[in-house]
Amino acid sequence: MPRIDFWYEFASTYSYITAMRIANVAAEEGVVVRWRPFLLGPIFKELGWNDSPFNIYPAKGRYMWHDFARVCDEEGLPLQLPPVRFPQNGVKAARLALAGEADGWTAAFTRAVFTANYAEQRDISDDGTLRDILSGIDVDPDAAFEAANAPANKEALFAQVDEAKARGIFGAPSFTVGDELFWGNDRLEAALRWAKG
Template sequence: MVAVEFWYEFGSTYSYPAAMRIERLAGEADVPLLWRPFLLGPILKEQGLNDSPFNVFAAKGRYMWRDLTRICAAEGLPLIRPPIRFPQNGLKAARLALVGEAQGWTPDFTRAVFLANFAEQKDIASEETLATILSGLGVDADAALAEARTLPVKDRLRAQTEEASRRGIFGAPSFLIGDELFWGNDRLEAALAWAKRA
């Protein structure tokens, strides 16, 4: 069966509910799942934006926060607007998510970072915050953070972000089944259904 590639950005609001429910839904659908962290900032710059569209367009930003409140309430997810500037910088978290792939802790780490960002008012750019998350998962935080600083990991994230752009991804979350692109948390179920038919 064809896998669903879950492309997400740690600063992305709508990636939060997607990350919190995708593993359960993919399991129920018996669809393989690939976690693909990337950076949305470089892709937005390619589109001529130097900030999130939710900041550039005030009405869109107001709607997004209200919409996310409704989505999280329906899913039973906590939501507290980050006190730090939105969107938060997810660079270090994305590099760590790549580090975790070999040891299998990327999904748990990803969910914990999203909770820290959108439910706990934590600074996800802070190595202290990330180390606490890693330690809570039983991961050697010092070793993981050291590996995340290495050139091979930095290059992997850069390459993964370039791949996202090359494959037509323009926002997060996005779901790819082969070359078929689905964009947005509200397209998750459709993406899984497509993968089952593929």
């Protein structure tokens, strides 16, 4: 079956929308999704940014929040702005998501983290929040945290970021099909078409 790689960052607003719809849309098209959590912070630093561009450029930020709310409404997704500083720190969540790939719970965990962040106003950097999420998807939190904090898994996340850089990824969500790159929630369908043909 054709495959698409879905690159996402837990702090990313539009990644929330994509994470909540990609499984159904891809299944309808007969395309397999590989979930690829990564970190935008190191990429932004190389661009000379010490924060989200939505914070650095106020006009862009104002537009994004308005558009984000509009698209969430169109998709029927609940939205409550995060209770802590935007963007939230998603490092622990990314490590957990990556650790879950071997056992097949990455997608469910990812959707639950995004829901906690953008629909439930929870702190996704908090161990208690993440443990609740893991329990809610029937994953043992102790085992998951042990796997996530293993040196090999931490290195795997660094490698994931390096691969994202090598592929020219500069934002999230992004999709890759072979060497072809698509950026943005609104490019998902185009990426799926490319994967099919």
